[in-house]
Amino acid sequence: MLGKRGAGDDGQQAKKKRRLAGPVEPLNALVHLNKLRPGAQFKLVSQVGPVHSPLFVMEVEVNQQLFQGSGNSKKLAKLRAAELALKSFLQFPDASEAHQLLGRGFLPATADFTSDADVSSSGACRSLFSDFSGGGGTGAGDLNNAGGGDALQQRILSSKPGDKNPVMVLNEIHRGVKYDLLGEVGEKHFKLFNMKVTVGSREFTGSGRSKKVAKYNAALTALKVLHGISQFRSRVNEEKALGGQEPQVVADHMAQLVLTKFGELTNNLSSPHARRKVLAGIVMTTGHEGDSGQVICLATGTKCINGEYLSASGQAVNDCHAEVLCRRLLVKFLYQQLKMFLPNLSPVVSILEPQPDGRGFRLKDGVKFHLYISTSPCGDCRIFSPHDAKTDEGRTPNQISDKHPNRRARGLLRTKIESGEGTIPVRVEGTIQTWDGVLQGERLLTMSCSDKLTRWNVLGLQGALLHQYLPPVYLSSIVVGSWYHSEHMMRGVYGRVAPSLDARLGQSGQSEFRLNRPFLSGVSSPEGRQAGKTPNFSVNWCVGYEGLEVINPTTGKTEKELPSQLTKQAMFRDFLSLYGKIPALDASQGVLDAPK
Template sequence: MFLGLVFLYEGPGCFRCLGISTLCGDFADAVFHLVREKYSELIGCSALMHACHKGLAGIVMTRGLDVRQAEVVALASGTKCINGEYLSDQGLTVNDCHGEITARRALLRFLYSHLELHLRLRDNILFHMYISTSPCGDARINSPYELTTDFSVHRGRPVVKKFHSHLRSKIESGEGTLPVRCRSAVQTWDGVMQGERLVTMSCTDKIARWNVLGLQGALLSHFVEPVYLYSVTVGSVTHTGHLSRTLNQRMERLGSLPACYHRNRPLLSSLSSSECWQQLKASCLSINWTAGDEQVEVINASTGKRRDCRAPSRLCKPSAPGSNADPLTYGEAKQAAASYQTAKQQWVRALRDAGLGTWVQKPVEQEHFMLTV
């Protein structure tokens, strides 16, 4: 068995048009049905699990664009983040339990498991993300029709709202986002412990970053080339062009990236008919599943730990293997990924130069624990 990535697949079944890249509606619907059916299979008749459906996200793996061999490899749900007082300096909590983010963490477990089996990468493997609703942040709050008709002041260019395309952060232990106004790029541990609001970047911003740095993160980049999404399907979105802007516009000021990294523009699509869910109050619970797991895991998003026993989640940081024989802290192992860190710095600088805000990181103390190899 072999796994791998194709970064720019241009064979039969690829639907790229000038301007916005769109995905064939039938293929997008097939991705949705695969994720929805896997979710139904996993939760069965559990009322508790059904209450966790809000913010459903899944990642489907295909060989080329053949849905007959498609496989759901990661699935998650959730709409909330950890309360700052529960941050762990040992990496024992999951900080962001929004569906898109935990689905990506579940995918990392899938990739790590195949590395441990000494499987090599091969071409023609594509990853597709399904999200039940528009990602929180700019993709959800700003209308595509918010341009004004005043062309006189700005030399013929339309005027946009103050925070159009601006970085946004999630509300701690709640829902919704706010424009990032932090001047410092790093939060302090003592500040958060004393009640300062914990800043977690929005899902729109994180997906946009994945389009530059890849899904694999710093640690996995020691072993594989950047892993990019080939397509993104959103269950309830009214304007694919607006979603494309929010995910792609922030890459305009990027300079030349390190080898293997590029400006990824995934194919985008909504469903042929809007997904309908029973409207329920958002749960503080989040579920996750990776191909090979016997059952889903349930996390309390407010504490970042398992709901049943308050133990660390299988998605938490110490579950990731180290990349060196010498003992390293989690933070040191990430910093050792030189090309990834260079691309990351270029991304942060491009955002700042475009006046879109400062990318805010969690306190560095939460990365000082030793990796278990």
């Protein structure tokens, strides 16, 4: 017996030893209400719904007011009713949360958190808000001048910046911020949530693959706009900002515009044609006050035409990669704008204007085009590992430089593979690709998207035919939704040709072409990797279209086996509709007589 009793005692001691003392858990709203208003009675108002999923409504009377809460259980309904009751006479329904926001840790069980003297005499409270203008508090409406200096940012983030996220910091600076879910788009397995945070009289939005990420991005936007706190920036190439705004805010906004428009065109992503691997879109800004940008075109796709379906008359689309289709859609849009200047047409507001010398046209001042791609373009921009080892500072691959810039794989021209995905380097000594060779079975090679972006940054987006009427049109920014690496992206779209082209274009002096260096950026909430089979269709849309046009990438034609609106033949038809009817840039460079 003694032996057993001793063994039992040892077991109890071991049990006690395994208990670790931890912080006191914060009390919920129901407990706080019972402490502040002892005897508050809850009563069941109603119970609706099936047996397996009931909905209870509980009611409590506090200060001669009735508060109701609902939930899937009586306990949850009582808790929500208590929260509403507390909000009616307390600023913080959760007292422990209030003390944490004031930097005082959890509320002791014996503390009187309703005492005015306790809060007003708090040194943490005074130190937190002493940076606001004049030492006296600011109203919720005057937020632009509140804590704009570096002192506030340093005070909040200096101790342990890695332990605080934007939501925590925003709550420390502004009490009573409110988060609301604006909506969610997408299918069950691929949803995008939009959250709004209200700070005083101003509202800021954020999006993400979960509500938590969307809330994080909304708070991040608010901090950057109101206080210039950029402690959390991670995927921005800070070469230059757009329009004086915070670069990351602008990049996230461009991405959000394209994603929202795609959701509208696909019936909240419920359409069968909403399936995609890559989404790209072009946003146009005019520089006018209040202009937040307009999506003028978007497309999806990752495949190229099969060699046996090549068309000698230009009735098939050879490359159905999303960013390539977007460039063709932009050309289509520019043709639409030029047709507004045809004779006998009533004047319409256009983004173009005649050149001062009367020859050709040009973009109006302030008009810019911004390209969004949901993932880095294939080719040289994408040849890296997204999970390379991080540096000692904990920076991600998006922030670190290329450790092996002189590798042979860097800066190479690459081609897409027929009937497959990915790219391979161009063989300098390789044989020339011929039409009959492709028809006989030789694999068709198509220029990679990285190489095409480099070409567009030199020659412009408009193409040879449209150049008869417009000077080169360049992108102002490129925003990448995932797999963004600033060093590889910069090299892939213009850096690899900069040394030679800068010298050549500088020597000519008279050339209207230049090496364009667009603003490059990732997004705050990158898309996740979408494993699965690539859709066997590609969709595109442009301003003026009634709906989405669906193309079969294998044949280069629509689902009804008709030529697309983006074929070479269709583009040439648009050119002929203008030729000889509106002034060209230089008649000596084009055809003098209109075709009969």
